[in-house]
Amino acid sequence: MTMRHVQHSAEPAMPPKSRAWWQHLYAQVLIAIIAGVLLGHFAPQTGEAMKPLGDAFIKLVKMIIAPVIFLTIVTGIAGMRDLAKIGRVAGKAFAYFIFFSTLALIIGMIIGNVVQPGAGLNIDPATLDSSAVADYAAKAHESSISGFLLGIIPDTMVSALTSGSILQVLFVSVLFGISLALVGERGDRILSVLEDISTIVFKFVSLIMRAAPIGAFGAIAFTIGAYGIGTLxxxxxxxxTFYLTALVFVLGVLGIVARLCGFSIFRLISYLKAELLLVLGTSSSESALPSLIEKMERAGCPKTVVGLVVPTGYSFNLDGTNIYMTLAALFIAQATGIELTLGEQIALLSVAMISSKGAAGVTGAGFITLAATLSIVPSVPVAGMALILGIDRFMSECRSLTNFIGNAVATIVVSRWEGNFDLAQFQAATSGELPRIDQDPDLTVPEK
Known part of the structure; x- marks a missing residue:
């Protein structure tokens, strides 16, 4: 990615002045989260009333996700025009997703067996209120592999951009990008227009992100006010156990992967700190998806890889959700005094591998996926999910954070496999040497 500078006078453009700490987005989001926690704890009813702020911000972000994915993928594929490379990138991405998603399930199962967080609770499943999780079980029952696959195909080409389904947008974008690449020079004018629109849309994203502190404040205030810190x-x-397991996975497993690829997981986390705080505040990794796409391109990953890996990873590379599923399933079994054999645990893991894909993109996917898994493995009662319903909101934050970091790492790894990862640009972006994304576009404009 190169940068062009637009001069407003005969004098050379001066470098931007460093901002005060409180002017940075990550600092504003952090302050908002702290304020939201305090409000929700000391004034629960007022905290619950802040829910519309969080909901409104997430709706704003979801509004722009489809155009961002469409423009990124189409311009990336059409600009490259190497269809064999596109298939190769997709193949490598899915190989990565399958391996690390499975590894996350196994790690969750190993930690669950070693720590045994539910041992000794001795809860009778008959005493649990199964009606509390009835809605989740019903949604899980509706999720099937065939339904999931058919759901990738939109009713119309345009409806893919309005349905809210990331996979439908991905499907149409890839086909449109390939078609645009195949028409050759005749499509150059359309490609040029889409690239110009892309610049406008990413400016739109930067405007929306200015409301991130308000959204994070409203979402965390509602969570603390509605569920209370005492429920923990x-x-x-x-x-x-879940948070520590996720931490081990990110710093240990993904940290080793990062080191093998020549970059530091800590530097990547620091680079994405504003997005991570936003994910923490809203309990939704989707809230930072547009910004992740822009930042990964900025950090030296090619547009085609970013466009394919990030949106697909949001449905197929759910490391945090997978850790949660096996760990939570074992907790319920231990809490209700059910001894699972090795064969039953392997069956549980196998079902979780499939069900985690079938529930992709569904609101509350982590809890719904767990219900789908338990409904197929009768050894563990679905009613046992009532035990963790009260704390699921707090655990969803960790799921989202782990999923988010996992997809950022996946993007760099696939870029490195393709030999197109610019490590020098990554170092420059993560050390703050490149001009800021939210800088005045009249002074610095990214050329995609």
Whole structure:
């Protein structure tokens, strides 16, 4: 990615002045999260009333996700015009997704067996209120592999951009990009127009992100106000085990992968700190998807790889969700006094591998996927999900953070496999040497 500078006078453009700490987005989001936690804890009813702020921000982001994905993929594929390379990138991405998603499930299962967070609770499944999780079980029952595959195909080409389904947008974008590449020079004018629109849309994203602190404040205030920090105390061991397992996966497993690819996981996390705080505040990795696409391109990953890996990873590379599924399933079994044999645990893992794809893109996918898994493996009662319903909102934050980091790492790894990862640009972007994304576009405009 190169940068062009637009001069407004005869004098050379001066480098941007460094901003005060409180002017950075990550600092504003962090302050908003702290304020939201305090409001939700000390004034629960007022905190619950802040929910529309969080919902409104997430709707704003979802509004722009489809255009961002469409423009990124189409301009990337059409600009490259190497269809064999596109298939190769997709193949490598899915190989990565399958391996690390499975590894996340296995790690969750190993930690669950070693720590045994549910052991000793001795809860009778008959005493649990199954009606509390009935809606999740019903949604899980509706999710099937065939339904999932058919759901990738939109009713119309245009409806893919309005349905809210990332996979439908991905499907149409890839086909449109390939078609545009195949028409050759006749499509150059359309490609040029789409690239110009892309610049406008990413400016639109930067405007929306200015509202991130308000969205994070409203979402976290509602969570603390509605569920209360005290709900964590009853199942503190499970929550702590899940967070520590996710931390081990990110810093250990993904950290090793990052080191092998020549970059530091800590530098990547620092680079994405504003997005991670936003994900933490909203409990949704989708809230930072447009910004992730822009930042990964900026950090030296080619547009085609970013456009294919990031949106697809949001449905197929759910490391945090996979850790949660096996860990939560084992917790329920241990809490209700059910001894699972090795064969039953392997069956549980196998079902989770499939069901995690079938529930992709569904609101509350982590909890719904768990319900789908338990409904197929009768050894563990679905009613046992009532035990963790109260703390699921707090665990969803960790799921989203892990999923988000996992997809950022996947994008760099696939770019490195393709031999197109610009490590020097990554170092420059993560060290702050490149001009800021949210800088005045009249002074610095990214040329995609």
């Amino acid at each position: 105390a009853n199942l503190a061991e499970l929550v702590a």
